[in-house]
Structure formats: structure tokens, C-alpha cells
Amino acid sequence: MTQPDPQDENLSPPPPPPGTGVDWWGEIRGLAAMLLAVVLFHSFIAKPFYIPSISMMPNLLVGDRLVVSKYPYGWSWVSASFHVLPRGDGRVLPATPNYGDIVIAVPPDRDEDYIKRVIALPGDRIAVIHGQVILNGKLVPQQVEPPVQIPVDPELSCDGAPCYDMFERYRTRLSDGREVYELPAFRETLPNGASYVIIDHTDQMLDNYPETLVPAGHVFLMGDNRDHSADSRASIEEKGLGGPVPLANVGGRAEFITFSLDGSESFNPLTWWTALRDGRAWSKLRPEIRRQTEIGTARTER
Secondary structure (H helix, E strand, O other): OOOOOHHHHHHOOOOOOOOOOOOHHHHHHHHHHHHHHHHHHHHHOEEEEEOOOOOOOOOOOOOEEEEEEOOOOOEOHHHOHHHOOOOOOOOEOOOOOOOOOEEEEOOOOOOOOEEEEEEEOOOOEEEEEOOEEEEOOEEOOEEEEEEEEEEOOOOOEEOOEEOOHHHHHHEEEOOOOOEEEEEEEEEEEOOOOEEEEEEOOOOOHHHOEEEEEOOOOEEEEEOOEOOOOOOOOOOOOOOOOOOOEEHHHEEEEEEEEEEEEOOOOOOOOHHHHHHEOOOOOOOEOOOEEOOHHHOOOOOOOO
């Protein structure tokens, strides 16, 4: 009878120690580190942003998803994700926006993110008369543009109501069968040459705003959809920004659109592909800069 070789026993794998299993504490630490990295990135570098309203049409549509950089103007209480820090006036590495920048701002009475365009800087005098901006005593040029075409997306909802009900009289069908709203448009150009298209289709209270001096450390913000934007022209009671906005309440600059959905999507990811709007992904959101020779005269009639 063959005797077992003692050396063969040394080749056998040792039995696992008792109690070996999943390292739950290690898993939790790894997950916490990952969440912390995401929060820090969102607070200091960039974060995604969703457009829920029509206030920045035609340049931003309801359903656009975009990237907002957090560092261009320094960091303040508003930079932290979810606005968990107490409000304050201090900023780290402060900088001033440029005319025409699209920025994220928080109103003085609630922790909501608004997206608007910088129209006036610290020390500027700004007024609005019959829909035209007057900056430091001079009319800001507005050239008449061809009507902008906004797609009819009946699935979109703004605060529980269809987004574009007020534009029904501008609804038309194109030769290819698509339905759009053709809205009156103007090209506005600020003193630094920043140029962009706005919508102005009716006369309303926000078309007139008394001359105001923008204090140091503040900016004056307006939406590109001038008749439907609760911005610096609108009071806090009207859910506006209540005048010039402290730069400490400005949390970043919009950089580019990642993708845009027309409202027909559901929780099923398979529906997202068919809901994608063509031609909006990776669109840059910095304003065009025009030379003085390219700037037309201000419109004098509405």
C-alpha cells in the first residue's frame, strides 16, 4: 500500500480563515470617497444644469442639458452643491463677469438656481425704455432679425402647464411638415461686442425699468426672452431677482449644451434617443463677439 508523500500536503492550498467575507467597511469607505469626489467636482469645477423654463429662449430651450463651470468668477457660498453653506458676501479668487456671459444666479429669498445673461457690470447705469436697454446713457443696439423658429413640443411642461401656450398666434407649419413658433427676434450687441439674439413679442411691464446704478460687486441680469423672464427687472414678490445681483450669489458660467430632450422621453432610457433634439448637442453658449463695423444702429420703433 502506497504511503502519502508528506510533501504533497504542502502543495495543497490552505483553508480560508474563518469569518472571511465582504469587507463592508471598505465598500462604504470607497462609496463615500466617490461621492465626496463628485460633490467637490460639482462645487469647484463644473456641474450639469437643466433648463426648466422659457426665460432664455431662443438660445436655451426647455429640456436643454448643459455644463456650468464653477470657477470663472471665484468661489462663494453659492458654489457648494445643494447650497448647503450659509449665505455670505465673501468670495475666494473673485473675478467679474464679462458683458453677455450666461450665468447661474440665486435670488435673495430662496435657494433656486436662475440662469440669465449679464447686461450691466459694477458701476454701470442701466435703464430699459420700451424694451430697449440704455446703458450709461446710450441705447444698446438692437437689429431686427428674421423670426426665430422654436419647435412645437407639446409634451414639454413648465410648472405643470404647456410651455408655449402664449405663442399660439405665431404657430406655423413649414414646408417639410414641421410645426414651429416663428417669434419676433432682435440681435442685441453690448459694449464689448458680445452679440446674441433675443425675443421680444409684446408690450408688458418689464419693458420699462427706471435708471439704476449697479453697485460695486453686483451685476444686472436679464433673460433673452424679454417678455417672459423673472430677472433683475422683476421684484422679489414677482419671483424675480429684485435688482442688481451680488456677485457672491453668482455660482458659475454656462459653457455648452451636452444634449436636449423634447419632453417625449420617459424613465425608460430607450425613449431618450427618440426624444433627442437635432443640432443642439455641444453648442457653445459664449456670445458671439462682433466688431464695431458689424454692429447696426439701435431700433427706434417697436
